[in-house]
Amino acid sequence: MAPWAAVVVWLLAESAWCASHLKFPSGFKFGAATSAYQVEGAWNTSGKTPSTWDTLTHNRPQLITDGSSGDVACDSYHQWKDDIQIASELGLDFYRFSISWPRLMPTSFPDEINEDGRRYYDNLINGLLDKGIEPIITMYHWDLPQRLQDHGGWSNPLIVEWFEEYARVLYKLFGDRVKNWVTINEPFTICTIGYAIGAFSSGVHDPEVGTYLCIKNVVMAHAKAWRLYHKEYRKQFKGRVGISHQLFYLHPTSEEDEEIASLAHEHYYGLYSHPVFSKEGGWPPGIEKVIEKNSKMQGFTRSRLPAFTDEEKELAKGAYDFYGFNYYTSRKIRRRRDGESLGQLSPMRNIKELDAILEVDRGWDRAACFWFYVYPEGIRKLLSWVKNQYGDVEIVITENGYSTKPESGSNDYDRIKYYRDHLEQVLLAIHEDKVNITGYTAWSLIDNFEWNDGYTTKFGLYEVNFDDPNRQRTPRASAKYYKNVIQTNNIEIPKKFSTITDEL
Template sequence: MLLKTVVFCFLLKSTWGTEDRKFPPGFKFGAATASYQVEGGWNADDKTESIWDAFTHTYPDAIANRSNGDVACDSYRLWKRDVEIAAELGLDFYRFSMSWPRLLPSGFPDKISEAGKKYYNNLIDGLLEKGIEPVVTLYHWDLPVRLQDLGGWTNPLITDWFADYARTAFALFGDRVKTWITMNEPIVVCELPYSTGMFPPPTRDPGVANLICNKNILIAHAKAYKIYDEEFRAMYQGEVGITNQLLWIEAETEEHEELSEMARELCTGMYSHAIFHKDGGWPPVLEKYIAMKSKKEGWPRSRLPAFTREEKKLLKGSFDFYGMNYYTSRAARKARPGEKLTDWPLGDAPEIDAKLTKRPHWTPAGSAWFFDNPEGIRNQLVWLKKRYGDIKILITENGYSSKDRRLDDMNRVKYYQDHLEQVLLAIKEDGVNVVGYTAWTLIDNFEWTDGYSVNFGLYDVDFNDPARTRTARASARYYAGVIKRHALDSNQLDSDNKILSDEL
């Protein structure tokens, strides 16, 4: 299979003409970070605790090497260097997230932090001065502790709390920010805390709390979208979307195709169907399945909370684009009698009795959950088009993890090259409306429970250096070359696969 992949890539590079390897006019390239992962300054000025601050301080053993994001990349102080890096790469846009408790210390809009407002104004203005568009995510998992104490994402009132936060951000920064992402990876927000207990809040209650969270986070997104649509769109002409983490799932064998489609709906449809499908609501196959399963389990009603008619109307069409994060893939089969299933979404899918495996030719990356399957990104893009129509898709994360700090990171270069080729094929051969691509990540950062034990950065960060020195890797030079040429150029690598681009 490896030989077949090499031959395929060789033929692709040999037969594609120069024009075929160009990205469409207007296609944009960016890179991303997230507030808790890079900012540090966890208690600077009047910022209050987020759930990740509290989690890493209360359960230090849950994080590799007992590390935390108290300082991280120190981007709260070193934001100018991050802007310089974005400019060195030639980015069209930089995607970053705002920390809810940094901007609203109480969690509510009764007090707006002047320090928090100044920080994000500086970052936004600094990017614009370099000709780089700010793409802002409102929620990348750092919920104010005060709101978690009130029930967090299992309290239906949080939909209004988030809407208030979104309105505040739109009012403060909407004159300059034209692309907004409401939520990053709702599947992680709902499943990793409530199905596994691995992320904050570590409240494992699979099959109940995760589904309540799922509904609430969708409603919160839709309320924020409606606020922008009714109060800010005419004035600022921006766009609002949601970003989902999409694990491409294929059938292990042909006999498991129906199960694998149900697994795709569990991963993607549960956080997409209500917004993007013309019929709205939950994916019908899962709505029916969970209702039947709940009845067998003795529940008086389905564990999957129903949408009201008004909620369905609010949700349906609440998007300007689809934000897609993609890293890896799985193969699905029916669990064997008595076979133990691990927790969704990092392991198996016990809700639908599915075992998720990896194919032998998918090579492992630095993270335990990560196996490289470039074709998966194209398959996922095509699935989205077939399921939801010709929607505009912005790839909001794609990148490669490693356990070392090598600057000559050719595995990462190959990952980017292979995945960008698949994106081009999806655009040119399948007609998918992909408008942009975002590398994860701009710089090495705090990778959640992996701490600093794995790296995704185009730039290395020396976390042993108080100055948090950032140094370009080979992947940064490669990506800068792609952006400069607006194309995949096989001449960018020499015979030894070394980068020919200028040093950054």
């Protein structure tokens, strides 16, 4: 072995040893998460009206791997006490869940509040607080009221005002007890993936124009909801409002691909983050120029990326209390070679706007989801990317988790290893990179309806028996591991977890 190679091996070993002895700082919080459509069920009871996912799964079941839906899901609408008990057993500091807009506001507007829906969320919030668990509420986790989708959904600029009205109702009803809010979960999935594949945008396929209309409206809707809280509710309730972004690291294949990788990060995350978190506001300049240039070459009279007015730019800039950070997977990126086809257009395979190809490293393990490859170092690199782009902003990791197949059962060592390896990278980001990270959220608390995968993949710390009318929840080995992390502030895997019979 060459001397330099020996040094590299020693440094890697030293880094791993240091990470295993690092601790999360005082005040660091651990939680777990779910979302309304994925767990609640009761899709048409107690006054709830259809969401876009109700419509999609009923009218186009072929888009779901197993043709299933969230009609019953985990039946958390009726089994909410079980969810609270699970959260308490794990020792969670917080539980992140979302509100179903059409369950609470069946007309989509504040002229009617569904009392059954309100009672459900009141019970859940109060039950968590009684157990000493902090509720973190996501206002919007993809289940848009179908009525609003019929009027254009996220491509209609009026949704900015509709979302502000919805946020006002939430603050009024629950703001006295809920101190941490996430306005919108993963705008990247809603807009970039949604309008590219049609599933997360209710079947609308328009990546060239629809995606960018959606992006601007999501940014402005978040900004309006944040400004509303800041102006009318912060003094009374003393809470915080953020937004959760999905990021997956785009690793340049070679030195020649570093520029395209930088632009790709602007395209996939900067378009959503830069208007809110940067000091200058507005769109990230690099990708803004690329889209404008491409638009003119295509014959458009103006950029397909809608411009901000000065007033809009100021409204969005600084509209945050924390940066919600979701991470699962990564990709390698390179320019398309001469004569090479981009292939089937997909945000997980290519970026047409940049004429770039996305690939996976042969050394990365694959999880159950077709898109999910494991690269723990990616979370640390992206945490540092956020710091480098936007300064010492507070980051709350609002999702991180691993998918398995149903037949994997409760002995989910791969999930434990995923959590351990990613928590190690989070520790290194905190202690070595000095990234301001204050919380970590495991996705997910329980198995659920996993969007286009239906029930063919599982993310839960707890296994759910979907054949049982009561949807029995059973702890997996990963639940025991995560509980141990919370109790001991130690990420290493105890030897006893090699025996699944250990009680939680």
